[in-house]
Structure formats: structure tokens, C-alpha cells
Amino acid sequence: SFLPRPSSVLLSLILIVLSACAPQKPVLQQVLDSGVLHVVTRNAATTYYIGPHGEEGLEYDLVKAFAIHLGVSLKVSTEDNLQDLLDKVQNNEVAFAAAGLTVTPEREKILRFSNSYQSITQQLVYNRSIPRPKTMDDAVEGMMEVIANSSHVEQLTELKKKYPRLSWDENKEAGSTELLTLVAERVIDFTIADSNEVLLTRRFQPHLRVAFDISKPQKLAWAFPKNGDDSLYKEAN
Secondary structure, eight states: OOOOOOOHHHHHHHHHHHHHHSOOOOHHHHHHHHTEEEEEEOBBTTTBEEETTEEESHHHHHHHHHHHHHTOEEEEEEOSSHHHHHHHHHTTSSSEEEEEEEOOHHHHTTEEEOOOOEEEOEEEEEETTSOOOOSGGGGTTSOBEEETTSHHHHHHHHHTTTOTTOOOEEESSOOHHHHHHHHHTTSSSBEEEEHHHHHHHTTTOTTEEEEEEOSOOEEEEEEEESSSOOHHHHHHO
């Protein structure tokens, strides 16, 4: 008897169903098979930047060493907008984020953080041409800008319970270096920055001063998607 040949459309559907039913390879194996480790970071002196000899920065050095350990090449993407960076991780568009991210309770709800490699404090930064703020009450009259969707916003939101007059603007475009420069140039009065970034930036912006820490020591770590397996996460640790 004659049996009709399946159409190309039907064959395509069958292949799609079969591939969907096939067991997903562990993330680590996917990276090894592709030969590429794709991470996202942000442009900053403490994370990643293009220097006179090419790509540099602490995060770059760390992920480059990890890629060599895995025996794969490294692909680095950058995002200036912090929310876009976090979205790329959550949507599995990259393997993980190596961006000097602070581990916070809010972020731990949506991301999986690696072992910490550094600790920082959040600091209120001002220009030495004005009197040093001694408490947050002294900073409420000035103009403060911070990175949008950052751990700094989380900390300020908590402090606002104690200092209800505290206010700030969230900048979706500028990074920490740019905001510190705005303080140095007296475009804004205050910003919040991580202590490691402040220490490095003050070498080039001598007018910057630290008023005080606004947080206890906090951990920096790589951020992985919370969904999926933990094979790459474990290897990174």
C-alpha cells in the first residue's frame, strides 16, 4: 500500500518536539561545547575598561582567568544601565554578570550569587569646598544623585525611615565614575559610591571627600541566573 511522505513542515514540527523533549545539557557543558564564556559587566575603573593595552579591570582579570581555566574564549558585553544588566542575567542572555555587584537581600530574591571576592562599604561623597556632612541630616538640603536600581538606592530607602527628609535622584545613564566626577565639578552636591571606587577615583579627583559610611561592609560577587542548573556556578566557586 502507498503511504504519503510527511511534508517538510511536519518534519520540522517533529524535530522541534524531539528537541524540546531531549534532556537539556548542564550550563557548564553548554559553555564548554560552545567554546565561549559570555559575561556582562559595566564600564568602571574597578570592573572593566579599555586601557592603553586593551581590556583591563579587576572583573576582566577574574573572568579571563576563569575562561582560561575552562579552556574557552571570553566574550564580554557591557551595560551602562544596571537594570538592563540584571535583566540579561535573569533572561539567560549571558552566563553571568561580573560587574562589581553588591550582594543584597533584594537581589538574592532574583539572582544566585557566587562566593564573594571582595568587601566594600557604601559611602557618602562630597566636594571638599563645602562643609563635611556629619550625619544624613546635613545632606538633606543638597542635591544627591545615585545610580538607578543600585544597591545604593536600597540603602538610602532604608535610611529614609530614620531621615524622612532624605531625597535623591536616580540616574539611569551615568555610572559611579561619572557621578563622582559631577561631585568633583560641583554639578551635584553628593553621591553614594562603593569604597573601592571612591578610593580609586580620588587619585584623579582630589576634590572628592568621604563624609562617612552609610552601610556596614557588604560583599561583592558574580551574579548567576537563579533558574537552571548550578554546574557553572559551582565551577566558578
